[in-house]
Each structure stands twice: as C-alpha cells, then as structure tokens.
Amino acid sequence: MTPDDFKAWRSIMGYSQTKAAEELGISKSSIELYERGTRRDNGEAVIVPLSIALACTALYHKLKPWPEK
Numbered sequence: 626m627t628p629d630d631f632k633a634w635r636s637i638m639g640y641s642q643t644k645a646a647e648e649l650g651i652s653k654s655s656i657e658l659y660e661r662g663t664r665r666d667n668g669e670a671v672i673v674p675l676s677i678a679l680a681c682t683a684l685y686h687k688l689k690p691w692p693e694k
Contacts, residue, residue, distance in 0.1 A: 626678035628662035634681045635660075649680050 626634075635645045635656075642660075646653040658664065658671045 626673040626681065628660050628673070631659045631673050631681070634685065638684065648684055649677060651677070 635642070638645070638648075640648065642653050642656045646656050649656075659673045659677070662671055663669065664671055
C-alpha cells in the first residue's frame with residue numbers, strides 16, 4: 626500500500642486522520658507518516674505495514690473480527 630493508496634482509502638472511507646487512527650488502533654502520528662511516506666527527521670521511507678493494509682481492506686469491506694473460540 627503506497628502513501629497515495631492510503632490517502633485514497635481514508636478519503637473513500639470519509640475518515641479524518643484521527644478517525645482513521647481510532648479505527649486502525651494506531652496513533653495519529655502513524656497515519657501522518659503513512660500518508661507522507663517519509664520521516665520528517667531524516668527523510669527515511671516509511672512503509673505501510675501489511676497488517677495495516679489488510680485492516681484497511683477489512684474496514685472497507687465491513688468485515689467483522691474473526692470469531693474467538
């Protein structure tokens with residue numbers, strides 16, 4: 626998931642950065658990093674983790690959490 630993909634997902638979902646952070650269970654600063662794609666302090670690339678990309682897909686498709694036994 627690229628930064629542009631992540632931004633597009635958030636826009637399609639109608640989420641603010643704060644709402645996206647709440648729904649994904651991460652910090653707002655992580656949302657900002659994923660959308661920017663680089664760290665401000667050193668310009669190092671920031672990759673959207675697969676777990677976050679999959680969570681975005683699950684939220685988009687309105688999937689429920691996997692049942693616990």
